[in-house]
Amino acid sequence: MRLLLATTNLNKVREIRPLFAGADVELMTLADVAPVPEPAETASSFWETARQKALAYARATGLVAVAEDSGLVIDSLQGEPGVRSARFLGKDVSYAARFEAIYALLSEAPRAAHSARFVTALAVADDDTVVFETETRIEGVVAPSPSGTLGFGYDPIFLYPPFGKTTGEMTLDEKTAVSHRARAFRDLRRALFANRVAILRS
Numbered sequence: 001m002r003l004l005l006a007t008t009n010l011n012k013v014r015e016i017r018p019l020f021a022g023a024d025v026e027l028m029t030l031a032d033v034a035p036v037p038e039p040a041e042t043a044s045s046f047w048e049t050a051r052q053k054a055l056a057y058a059r060a061t062g063l064v065a066v067a068e069d070s071g072l073v074i075d076s077l078q079g080e081p082g083v084r085s086a087r088f089l090g091k092d093v094s095y096a097a098r099f100e101a102i103y104a105l106l107s108e109a110p111r112a113a114h115s116a117r118f119v120t121a122l123a124v125a126d127d128d129t130v131v132f133e134t135e136t137r138i139e140g141v142v143a144p145s146p147s148g149t150l151g152f153g154y155d156p157i158f159l160y161p162p163f164g165k166t167t168g169e170m171t172l173d174e175k176t177a178v179s180h181r182a183r184a185f186r187d188l189r190r191a192l193f194a195n196r197v198a199i200l201r202s
Helices: 010-020 046-061 082-087 095-106 172-178 180-193
Strands: 002-005 026-029 065-074 115-126 129-142 158-160
Touching (some): 002 010, 002 046, 010 026, 010 180, 046 065, 046 115, 065 082, 065 180, 115 180, 129 180, 172 180
Parallel strands (some): 002 026
Antiparallel strands (some): 065 115, 115 129, 129 158
């Protein structure tokens, strides 16, 4: 059975693959198919972006495609960077520059206002139909300063209080146990193998 992971982010692929260990599923990536133009991300929510991408890649490849949209939501920044997380300040801006901007924006907010969460919306599409969706999150706060080199993206500035460390300081096993993305793909795996959705084709 084949399932296309509609991402070019190798860090995401590295996190997702172990979640399907032992399953009778062939996980493919965009590197395994003919080049597909990246769909424009014009939606204003994680849900709509995930659906947009899943449908675009399913139609283009003829495969069942799973796409996710995720980002960091900071309450005192009115939810920013949110759905624009990958494009915050510009698509090619470094995360170091994004961190600096975020801390500048937060500098006048009280410490208690720095609550934040990572959110993932996941959609699976078969041709023109979305056949599975889920949304997951992990709650935390913005760290006092960036810390950790084990993650990617906004991981170094997201502090997960139960572990007392940022997601950038977590090992892969620790992150897999609690992360928003891992939770979303575990939801998908449970749905597939509990026969609640039958979407994979040989």
